[in-house]
Amino acid sequence: MKSKAKLNITNLNWGVSFLSAVMAIAIGLLFGLVILLISNASEALSGFAAIVQGGFADGAKGIGDVLYNATPIIMTGLSVGFAFKTGLFNIGSSGQFTMGAFAAVYVGIKWTFLSGSSHWIVALLAACIAGALWGLLPGILKAVANVHEVISSIMMNYIGMYFVNMLIVSNIHDKIKNQSLPVSKTAIIPKAGLDKVFGSQNINIGILIAVLMVVIIYFLINKTTFGYELKACGYSKDASKYAGINAKRNIILSMVIAGALSGLGGGLLYLAGSGKYLQVVDILAPQGFNGISVALLGMSNPIGILFAGLFIAHITVGGVNLQLYSFAPEVIDIIIAAIIYCGAFALLFKNIIFKFSKRKEKEGEGI
Amino acid sequence: MDYVIEMNKITKTFGDFKAVDDVTLKVERGEIHALLGENGAGKSTLMSVLFGLYTPEAGEIIIDKKKVKINNPNDANDLGIGMVHQHFKLVHNFTVLESIVLGMEDTKNGFLKMDEARKKVEKLSDRYKLKIDPDAQISDITVGMQQRVEILKMLYRDNDILIFDEPTAVLTQQEIEELMKIMRELTEEGKSIVFITHKLNEIKEAADRCTVLRKGKYIGTVDVKTTSKEQMSEMMVGRKVSFIIEKSDAKNLSPVLEVKNMTITNKFTKKNVVKNVSFNVKKGEILCIAGIDGNGQSELVQGITGLMAINSGHIFLNGKDITKKSIRHKCIEGIAHIPEDRQRYGLVLDYSLKENAVLQTYYQPCFQKNGIIKFDAVRDYAKKLISQYDIRSSQDEDSIVRGMSGGNQQKLIVAREIDRNPEIVIAVQPTRGLDVGAIEYIHHQLLSQREDGKAVLLVSFDLDEVMNVSDRILVMFEGEIVGDLNPKNTTVQELGLFMSGSKRSESYEIKSKA
Ligand SMILES: Nc1ncnc2c1ncn2[C@@H]1O[C@H](COP(=O)(O)OP(=O)(O)OP(=O)(O)O)[C@@H](O)[C@H]1O
Ligand SMILES: [Mg+2]
Numbered sequence: 001m002k003s004k005a006k007l008n009i010t011n012l013n014w015g016v017s018f019l020s021a022v023m024a025i026a027i028g029l030l031f032g033l034v035i036l037l038i039s040n041a042s043e044a045l046s047g048f049a050a051i052v053q054g055g056f057a058d059g060a061k062g063i064g065d066v067l068y069n070a071t072p073i074i075m076t077g078l079s080v081g082f083a084f085k086t087g088l089f090n091i092g093s094s095g096q097f098t099m100g101a102f103a104a105v106y107v108g109i110k111w112t113f114l115s116g117s118s119h120w121i122v123a124l125l126a127a128c129i130a131g132a133l134w135g136l137l138p139g140i141l142k143a144v145a146n147v148h149e150v151i152s153s154i155m156m157n158y159i160g161m162y163f164v165n166m167l168i169v170s171n172i173h174d175k176i177k178n179q180s181l182p183v184s185k186t187a188i189i190p191k192a193g194l195d196k197v198f199g200s201q202n203i204n205i206g207i208l209i210a211v212l213m214v215v216i217i218y219f220l221i222n223k224t225t226f227g228y229e230l231k232a233c234g235y236s237k238d239a240s241k242y243a244g245i246n247a248k249r250n251i252i253l254s255m256v257i258a259g260a261l262s263g264l265g266g267g268l269l270y271l272a273g274s275g276k277y278l279q280v281v282d283i284l285a286p287q288g289f290n291g292i293s294v295a296l297l298g299m300s301n302p303i304g305i306l307f308a309g310l311f312i313a314h315i316t317v318g319g320v321n322l323q324l325y326s327f328a329p330e331v332i333d334i335i336i337a338a339i340i341y342c343g344a345f346a347l348l349f350k351n352i353i354f355k356f357s358k359r360k361e362k363e364g365e366g367i
Numbered sequence: 368m369d370y371v372i373e374m375n376k377i378t379k380t381f382g383d384f385k386a387v388d389d390v391t392l393k394v395e396r397g398e399i400h401a402l403l404g405e406n407g408a409g410k411s412t413l414m415s416v417l418f419g420l421y422t423p424e425a426g427e428i429i430i431d432k433k434k435v436k437i438n439n440p441n442d443a444n445d446l447g448i449g450m451v452h453q454h455f456k457l458v459h460n461f462t463v464l465e466s467i468v469l470g471m472e473d474t475k476n477g478f479l480k481m482d483e484a485r486k487k488v489e490k491l492s493d494r495y496k497l498k499i500d501p502d503a504q505i506s507d508i509t510v511g512m513q514q515r516v517e518i519l520k521m522l523y524r525d526n527d528i529l530i531f532d533e534p535t536a537v538l539t540q541q542e543i544e545e546l547m548k549i550m551r552e553l554t555e556e557g558k559s560i561v562f563i564t565h566k567l568n569e570i571k572e573a574a575d576r577c578t579v580l581r582k583g584k585y586i587g588t589v590d591v592k593t594t595s596k597e598q599m600s601e602m603m604v605g606r607k608v609s610f611i612i613e614k615s616d617a618k619n620l621s622p623v624l625e626v627k628n629m630t631i632t633n634k635f636t637k638k639n640v641v642k643n644v645s646f647n648v649k650k651g652e653i654l655c656i657a658g659i660d661g662n663g664q665s666e667l668v669q670g671i672t673g674l675m676a677i678n679s680g681h682i683f684l685n686g687k688d689i690t691k692k693s694i695r696h697k698c699i700e701g702i703a704h705i706p707e708d709r710q711r712y713g714l715v716l717d718y719s720l721k722e723n724a725v726l727q728t729y730y731q732p733c734f735q736k737n738g739i740i741k742f743d744a745v746r747d748y749a750k751k752l753i754s755q756y757d758i759r760s761s762q763d764e765d766s767i768v769r770g771m772s773g774g775n776q777q778k779l780i781v782a783r784e785i786d787r788n789p790e791i792v793i794a795v796q797p798t799r800g801l802d803v804g805a806i807e808y809i810h811h812q813l814l815s816q817r818e819d820g821k822a823v824l825l826v827s828f829d830l831d832e833v834m835n836v837s838d839r840i841l842v843m844f845e846g847e848i849v850g851d852l853n854p855k856n857t858t859v860q861e862l863g864l865f866m867s868g869s870k871r872s873e874s875y876e877i878k879s880k881a
Binding site: 131223224228231232235236238239241242243244245246322333 | 452674693694695696697698704711712713714715716718722726727729730735738739740741742
């Protein structure tokens with residue numbers, strides 16, 4: 001009897017989360033359809049089909065592309081979601097991502113004394129460390145001086161962007177294309193035959209690393225004393241102080257880990273060997289902000305984040321296919337943005353469903 | 368009979384758990400109707416049904432002889448039903464006026480008619496002598512005042528049926544008396560009141576009739592005048608409860624906790640809230656700090672436990688200086704703390720019961736290995752606490768604490784703190800909001816700590832508790848200790864004089880001036 005009730009509650013929470021994510025997505029898609037209808041009514045339906053089909057339109061290759069696109073945003077999503085569990089809003093994922101990307105590319109180009117697989121591994125570690133450093137600073141500011149992490153990490157985003165531009169120009173600049181030089185072959189993440197399976201040049205074991213990180217973070221949050229402390233701080237500062245939990249240490253550590261995850265995301269993208277280079281442009285890395293949507297859509301739950309990341313990547317690939325139907329590339333961006341935006345409302349829908357079900361009496365336990 | 372409320376055969380379940388089981392409650396017009404029951408008996412749940420927060424699975428509600436369906440608090444409001452919740456929450460950075468009008472703004476015209484609202488609030492405040500300043504910030508006023516704001520909110524909405532869910536648990540004796548007066552005035556005007564309390568004295572004093580619940584079931588409704596306190600408590604608990612505590616004489620052993628010249632300054636007002644306080648608590652002693660709420664007791668305790676920084680002074684535990692030590696360290700050294708604000712400090716409300724059971728011990732070898740929590744051990748431990756301390760909840764160790772009844776939340780904290788086998792238990796209002804059975808149990812727990820040669824520092828505003836339980840009483844007034852009394856040689860009246868600052872023990876006269 002008792003265990004049955006327990007099961008119901010867990011199912012219900014998962015169910016509500018899932019349902020609200022689906023609702024968010026549906027509304028986003030609907031909004032996309034409206035935009036398509038406005039911009040080109042005759043092609044709207046086939047265009048819409050392309051979006052919904054996403055990666056599946058191109059068979060195995062499409063799926064490979066989805067996995068490739070999902071990798072960095074799963075990482076930034078994890079980063080934001082993890083910090084969120086501690087009650088921190090890591091809006092600095094973008095800067096951490098950029099720093100990680102640079103560190104990986106730098107090691108990939110310059111540290112040619114590293115041979116074989118040690119090269120890409122060290123490069124990815126460098127990405128983690130650089131990202132962690134970029135999370136460390138807002139963490140320290142928050143813990144010691146109570147500077148709000150949103151403000152300090154937004155500043156860190158810009159500092160990271162300009163700093164990396166400067167470092168590229170002075171160290172690894174390809175003057176003709178105004179971008180970073182190509183990394184050495186040993187620094188490229190191995191494909192382990194995945195390219196053959198999916199018939200796509202982009203995919204590599206990065207997605208497996210991302211999945212591994214999802215598992216690790218899930219374990220960390222739910223099974224360890226460290227996760228227990230982090231969540232306690234996130235839920236109630238006062239109670240965790242009462243419990244003797246060192247909130248300062250946890251805030252710093254949480255930001256460091258969040259930074260490392262974002263940084264790793266940057267490394268995974270730019271060492272993919274997919275012909276992507278660091279550009280010297282004054283634009284914040286969008287992956288960091290997509291990470292916020294992924295985290296919201298996934299309700300800060302690592303498993304949820306994994307699927308949210310895959311979904312957003314799926315839509316992105318679908319958006320690329322939209323070009324076949326004479327839609328302006330900007331329309332594609334708008335639609336993807338709309339869906340991502342609605343993803344951010346998932347939490348709102350969760351509350352609505354929650355209230356609704358409470359009234360409908362299908363509900364028992366609190367949140 | 369002229370019933371304003373008839374709740375017939377109401378059932379409300381959470382999952383498989385029947386919180387309210389076939390309960391009938393009939394309230395006459397113009398009466399104060401007490402609702403009595405143990406912690407977790409379903410009182411708040413039943414009232415939440417009446418207020419539209421929960422929809423019952425079975426039963427009917429009849430208001431003013433009309434069968435109604437109450438789907439949400441707005442429906443309740445339309446029927447003239449208002450409620451002051453057990454853990455009421457006002458928005459802190461609002462003014463009193465704003466929080467009263469909140470949700471009742473004149474939305475018809477789209478403009479706020481604050482002037483009219485102010486007039487109405489002032490008029491009501493005068494009429495019921497609530498002494499409310501409409502422009503005060505909620506965060507600046509006492510809990511007692513906040514509660515009056517809640518009452519005014521109901522009056523502002525012209526509610527005729529008023530539900531008070533344990534209003535007196537957070538009030539001082541004087542505030543309680545004033546509240547009773549207000550309640551009586553309200554009923555004289557024909558309003559009807561449902562009054563939840565665990566204090567039988569209050570029921571005797573204020574209520575006309577009393578309905579008793581036990582474990583979600585209806586036990587009976589009695590006329591208060593013709594029923595004794597003992598009878599009521601027996602109906603409620605199902606057995607006899609003794610109100611008298613028997614204990615041996617204190618043994619007068621060496622001190623466990625010594626506080627020397629402690630001073631604490633309020634960060635914002637820069638006033639000294641604790642002024643050069645020194646005392647000690649001995650092994651096998653229950654030392655009680657009495658005083659009117661807000662005279663520095665909370666700060667004193669927070670200073671000892673480390674939740675608040677102290678400005679000067681020293682704290683010794685078993686002779687060791689622990690002044691500068693961390694909260695964790697103090698915890699390990701044997702300080703247990705039952706905090707005043709249980710929902711804010713004592714519990715992580717969104718954690719389950721079992722997670723809260725190990726709030727200060729989760730890192731110890733019995734609950735973790737290599738940083739991985741042994742959830743089976745945690746579960747077993749929580750189960751042990753539940754059965755040993757009779758903590759009731761709908762999902763046992765998996766209940767989310769937020770959904771537990773107020774009294775059972777408190778029991779969980781007490782269980783956790785005492786079970787850690789500490790050197791000293793520092794308990795602030797440990798029995799607040801508990802039923803008589805649970806109070807009896809907790810008093811026995813404190814006494815058995817004392818019998819084991821452990822020390823207890825008890826802060827209480829309940830004079831009966833102070834006189835009954837303690838071996839020695841220190842009275843605090845405006846941040847100072849003004850009296851050191853033996854409960855055997857003093858009376859409640861004398862204690863009252865000390866608490867109001869009109870009397871001081873000799874030894875404290877000179878020191879305080881220095
Ligand atoms: N939202 C909820 N979800 C699950 N269980 C609940 C919920 N609300 C109440 N309960 C359970 O219902 C029972 C009755 O709770 P209720 O709050 O009505 O008790 P109460 O009589 O007001 O007790 P107290 O005097 O301690 O406030 C408790 O066992 C509680 O755990
Ligand atoms: Mg209650």
